[in-house]
Every structure is written in C-alpha cells, then in structure tokens.
Amino acid sequence: MAPQFNDASRRPLAVRKNALTQRIAVWINNRDITPNQISLMSIVFAALGFAAMLAYHFLGSISLLLVTALCIQSRLLCNLFDGMVAIEGGKSTPSGELFNDVPDRIADPLLIIGVGFTTQYEGGMYLAWACALVAVLTAYIRVLGVSMGTKADFRGPMAKQHRMALLTGALVVLFLQNLTGFSIGLPFNIIDLALVVILLGSLATCWRRLVFIYRDVENTALKGEEKL
Numbered sequence: 001m002a003p004q005f006n007d008a009s010r011r012p013l014a015v016r017k018n019a020l021t022q023r024i025a026v027w028i029n030n031r032d033i034t035p036n037q038i039s040l041m042s043i044v045f046a047a048l049g050f051a052a053m054l055a056y057h058f059l060g061s062i063s064l065l066l067v068t069a070l071c072i073q074s075r076l077l078c079n080l081f082d083g084m085v086a087i088e089g090g091k092s093t094p095s096g097e098l099f100n101d102v103p104d105r106i107a108d109p110l111l112i113i114g115v116g117f118t119t120q121y122e123g124g125m126y127l128a129w130a131c132a133l134v135a136v137l138t139a140y141i142r143v144l145g146v147s148m149g150t151k152a153d154f155r156g157p158m159a160k161q162h163r164m165a166l167l168t169g170a171l172v173v174l175f176l177q178n179l180t181g182f183s184i185g186l187p188f189n190i191i192d193l194a195l196v197v198i199l200l201g202s203l204a205t206c207w208r209r210l211v212f213i214y215r216d217v218e219n220t221a222l223k224g225e226e227k228l
Contacts, residue, residue, distance in 0.1 A: 011154045013161075016084060025081055029089035035082040036099040042078035045071045046107035050114035057117035065175040068114065069168045075107050076164055101143070104160065108135045112198070115167055118174060120189040127195045134202040135163060141206055145213040149220065153209045158201030170194035 015021050028038070049071030056064040082100065086092040109132035116128025138159070146152050156162050173190045176182075 010083060010087070010152075011159075011161075013080065015080065021080070021084075022088075025084040025088060028081055029085050029091065033085070034093075035086035035089075035091050035096060036093065038078050038082035038085060039099040039103045042075045042082075042107050043103045043110075045075040045078065046110040046114075049075070050110045053114035053117040062175050062178040065118070065171045065178070068111075069171040069175075072111055072164050072168045072171075075111070076161065079104065079160075101139070105136055105139060108132065108139075108160065108163070111167065112163070112195075115171070115191055116195070118171075118189075118191045119195065121192040124188075124192055124195070127192070127199065131163075131195050131198045131202065134199060134206065135160075138202055138205045138209065141209045141213070145209065145216075148213060148217055150213050150216040153212050155208055155212070156201065156205055158198055158205045162201070163198050166194050166198060 049068040052064040052067040052071065055061070056068075086096055086100075112132040112135060113125075113128050116125045119125065119128065121127070135158075142153050158166075170190045170193075177190065
C-alpha cells in the first residue's frame with residue numbers, strides 16, 4: 001500500500017492543473033524514474049548554476065547568466081514533477097519527505113550564493129549569504145510549525161518560488177544590460193537590488209509564519225481548555 005499523504009502539507013501550485021504539465025508528469029511516471037531521483041536532480045541543477053556563476057565571476061561570459069537562469073527554472077521543475085510523480089503517479093515512498101525537503105535546503109543556498117558572484121556592490125557576497133541563511137530559516141519555521149501541529153504555511157512574500165522567480169528575472173535583466181551596454185552608473189546592479197528584496201521579503205516571511213504558528217497553537221490550546 002502506498003504511504004498516505006496529507007495534501008495540506010503540499011505547496012499549492014496552479015501549474016499542476018495545466019494540461020501540458022500533467023502530460024509531462026505522466027510521461028515521466030511511465031519511465032523508470034523515481035520521485036526521489038527527480039528531487040536529487042534539483043541539487044545537480046543548483047550545483048550547475050553555482051558553477052556557472054563562479055565561472056562568470058572569473059570569465060565574464062554573459063551567456064552564463066542565462067545558463068544559471070535556466071538552471072534555476074530546471075530546479076523548480078524538479079520540485080514540481082517529483083511531487084506529481086510521487087502523489088498523482090502513486091510512487092510515493094515512506095522516505096519521500098526527506099528527498100522532498102533536504103535537496104531544497106541545499107539547492108537554495110547554492111543558487112543564492114552563486115548569484116552573489118554577479119553582484120557589483122562591495123558587500124554583495126555578504127548580502128547573498130544573508131539571503132541564503134534567511135531562506136533556509138523560512139523553511140525551518142514552516143517545518144517547525146508542522147511539528148507543532150499547525151498546517152504547512154507556504155505564505156510569502158518571499159517563499160521559494162518567489163525567490164527563484166526574482167533571481168531568474170534579475171539574471172535575464174543583467175544579461176540584457178551587458179548585451180546592450182546599458183548601465184545606470186550606480187555602485188550596485190540589478191542583482192544587488194534583487195538580493196535586498198529577497199532578504200527583506202524573507203525576513204517578513206519568517207515573521208508572518210511565526211505569527212501564524214503562535215496564533216494557531218495558542219488558539220488550539222484555548223479551545224482545548226474550553227472543552228474541559
């Protein structure tokens with residue numbers, strides 16, 4: 001019997017209902033590919049993105065910016081299809097949650113810190129590290145809430161998909177700026193701005209999730225006392 005899965009612990013994504021997405025998931029499901037293997041592939045794409053940004057730092061090839069943007073989106077596709085193959089495809093395993101969550105905690109820092117190599121601001125890499133740490137903290141708070149009996153809270157403003165979308169867009173903009181020679185002449189670039197938004201937004205996300213957990217567990221305890 002397949003392990004039972006609580007859909008409330010799943011990130012709500014409208015793209016799962018897309019006909020093309022479902023056809024791709026069915027195609028993958030009919031192959032000898034497990035959801036855990038797909039989850040691990042997200043680390044591979046994140047590592048490739050990190051390597052591309054490190055190479056960009058030393059070589060300056062602007063095509064590497066698009067390579068990393070593609071790696072970010074490929075990582076997100078892995079996050080999408082591992083769940084669809086596991087749940088809709090009936091291939092979930094008892095250890096699936098490990099493969100679903102741990103690779104994300106590796107992929108997020110790899111990509112965010114990697115993008116830090118493209119910053120123009122002198123303290124850009126420190127900013128990238130701060131973003132990576134707070135990104136992991138947002139996930140820790142969500143998992144902590146579940147362990148305390150609350151439903152999984154995927155709210156933003158800088159949940160995983162928001163962070164990755166912003167980084168992807170910033171990389172494309174930086175590519176176009178380099179391609180056209182357009183520069184605003186400031187001591188920071190679009191990546192620096194994106195990292196600031198991610199940091200502030202992630203801190204707000206942490207606060208909102210903490211408040212949700214506090215209110216939920218307190219209300220649950222209060223309702224329990226009223227029944228006594």
